[in-house]
Amino acid sequence: xxxxxxxxxxxxxxxxxxxxxxxxxxxxxxxxxxxxxxxxxxxxxxxxxxxxxxxxxxxxxxxxxxxxxxxxxxxxxxxxxxxxxxxxxxxxxxxxxxxxxxxxxxxxxxxxxxxxxxxxxxxxxxxxxxxxxxxxxxxxxxxxxxxxxxxxxxxxxxxxxxxxxxxxxxxxxxxxxxxxxxxxxxxxxxxxxxxxxxxxxxxxxxxxxxxxxxxxxxxxxxxxxxxxxxxxxxxxxxx
Amino acid sequence: xxxxxxxxxxxxxxxxxxxxxxxxxxxxxxxxxxxxxxxxxxxxxxxxxxxxxxxxxxxxxxxxxxxxxxxxxxxxxxxxxxxxxxxxxxxxxxxxxxxxxxxxxxxxxxxxxxxxxxxxxxxxxxxxxxxxxxxxxxxxxxxxxxxxxxxxxxxxxxxxxxxxxxxxxxxxxxxxxxxxxxxxxxxxxxxxxxxxxxxxxxxxxxxxxxxxxxxxxxxxxxxxxxxxxxxxxxxxxxxxxxxxxxxxxxxxxxxxxxxxxxxxxxxxxxxxxxxxxxxxxxxxxxxx
Numbered sequence: 001x002x003x004x005x006x007x008x009x010x011x012x013x014x015x016x017x018x019x020x021x022x023x024x025x026x027x028x029x030x031x032x033x034x035x036x037x038x039x040x041x042x043x044x045x046x047x048x049x050x051x052x053x054x055x056x057x058x059x060x061x062x063x064x065x066x067x068x069x070x071x072x073x074x075x076x077x078x079x080x081x082x083x084x085x086x087x088x089x090x091x092x093x094x095x096x097x098x099x100x101x102x103x104x105x106x107x108x109x110x111x112x113x114x115x116x117x118x119x120x121x122x123x124x125x126x127x128x129x130x131x132x133x134x135x136x137x138x139x140x141x142x143x144x145x146x147x148x149x150x151x152x153x154x155x156x157x158x159x160x161x162x163x164x165x166x167x168x169x170x171x172x173x174x175x176x177x178x179x180x181x182x183x184x185x186x187x188x189x190x191x192x193x194x195x196x197x198x199x200x201x202x203x204x205x206x207x208x209x210x211x212x213x214x215x216x217x218x219x220x221x222x223x224x225x226x227x228x229x230x231x232x233x234x235x236x237x238x239x
Numbered sequence: 240x241x242x243x244x245x246x247x248x249x250x251x252x253x254x255x256x257x258x259x260x261x262x263x264x265x266x267x268x269x270x271x272x273x274x275x276x277x278x279x280x281x282x283x284x285x286x287x288x289x290x291x292x293x294x295x296x297x298x299x300x301x302x303x304x305x306x307x308x309x310x311x312x313x314x315x316x317x318x319x320x321x322x323x324x325x326x327x328x329x330x331x332x333x334x335x336x337x338x339x340x341x342x343x344x345x346x347x348x349x350x351x352x353x354x355x356x357x358x359x360x361x362x363x364x365x366x367x368x369x370x371x372x373x374x375x376x377x378x379x380x381x382x383x384x385x386x387x388x389x390x391x392x393x394x395x396x397x398x399x400x401x402x403x404x405x406x407x408x409x410x411x412x413x414x415x416x417x418x419x420x421x422x423x424x425x426x427x428x429x430x431x432x433x434x435x436x437x438x439x440x441x442x443x444x445x446x447x448x449x450x451x452x453x454x455x456x457x458x459x460x461x462x463x464x465x466x467x468x469x470x471x472x473x474x475x476x477x478x479x480x481x482x483x484x485x486x487x488x489x490x491x492x493x494x495x496x497x498x499x500x501x502x503x504x505x506x507x508x509x510x511x512x513x514x515x516x517x518x519x520x521x522x523x524x525x526x527x
Contacts, residue, residue, distance in 0.1 A: 087421075
């Protein structure tokens with residue numbers, strides 16, 4: 001890994017609190033350009049909190065967050081989104097009273113000149129095209145997940161944050177989502193993936209960061225982590 | 240009673256419905272989308288009427304006076320949202336008290352500035368006549384108010400349902416944090432809504448001026464009507480506000496004509512019925 005080029009996303013020693021509760025403690029990780037980093041850990045390990053802090057929903061009390069070398073911590077979420085971070089949140093959080101097409105329209109940035117437009121999302125996920133005039137609240141869980149991914153993509157992000165994209169989905173839909181994630185990576189997007197399905201995460205990841213109770217427990221190339229069942233067992237309890 | 244009685248009262252009712260919509264549309268926008276129970280809305284309406292009266296005294300054309308008053312009241316609304324209500328986000332009791340305080344301040348400032356005597360507003364000259372309808376005459380201005388209300392209702396529904404801006408506003412109401420997370424500047428949009436809602440009240444004050452005139456107490460006369468319309472029609476629904484306005488227009492007119500002693504009671508009955516039977520109103524959205 002070249003040390004000259006800045007990381008796509010560098011989280012540097014952040015501390016995040018919910019009130020007095022110190023939920024992310026001195027966590028650092030770096031996402032290389034054009035790579036996928038899996039952020040793994042048990043419930044309450046601080047994975048979603050870390051993503052929300054990158055997105056600007058939470059402000060770290062200490063530490064820095066750099067997007068391609070520029071500091072973003074402390075900016076409002078809308079500004080962070082427009083600088084190139086896209087979030088596919090846990091639970092999908094599509095806008096239920098907007099149609100499928102409107103969900104994409106409100107999130108679109110630079111669609112005329114850049115790679116991702118609503119039309120391309122409809123080509124990628126034909127099921128969404130069929131339902132483009134339906135209210136998003138009426139979609140199935142899998143369709144809502146596709147919409148949440150499409151909504152992040154039409155913002156043409158440089159870094160994509162995926163929080164539990166396989167949660168609650170049928171195996172067939174999980175496979176479709178996994179294919180889409182792999183395709184986005186091969187197009188050059190840098191991705192942080194939070195995922196309970198460790199096997200799926202390891203199959204997609206270049207690098208892995210393990211969190212345990214808000215602290216960094218281990219990190220390294222995915223192949224090395226996958227080859228260490230004892231490590232996985234210790235921090236994830238299952239494999 | 241003669242057919243003419245029913246016809247005239249019906250026309251009066253829809254004309255009043257139109258006026259009520261001009262009053263209630265802005266209230267519905269602010270209350271429905273931002274959940275701010277803006278008790279200064281009657282004050283916005285009255286301030287609009289007074290500003291319009293002054294603009295007409297300066298010989299501005301009627302429509303320009305209406306526009307100027309709308310702009311002035313709209314700006315006041317935007318400033319209030321930024322400086323005061325933003326700090327009270329989520330605190331409904333605080334919002335009620337703060338907007339009530341603003342209502343008192345507006346009322347006193349109006350009294351200081353324009354005095355205690357009612358000011359009349361003249362409609363545009365070309366509407367100062369009566370139109371013959373089925374053998375009797377009806378004031379052209381009241382029909383113009385109705386036409387304007389219909390146009391405004393169509394325009395507002397189109398803005399909210401058919402434009403990207405409207406979709407962004409609805410996204411901000413659905414899930415504010417996530418809307419910001421996809422790059423929507425929700426806080427600026429909410430100031431825009433407050434501007435628009437207050438401007439509509441100011442516009443309503445001027446448009447209603449030739450019928451109601453501007454007088455101390457106009458604010459507290461109008462605020463309950465706005466509340467009744469929005470509760471009946473459903474919070475957050477422009478179409479609901481329009482239908483609610485028409486229903487209240489009919490009930491008020493026929494109530495006064497048929498049961499003059501009970502007019503005010505009759506006015507509140509549909510609201511009570513709505514709260515008992517369908518608390519979200521006729522066209523209200525059920526909160527997600």
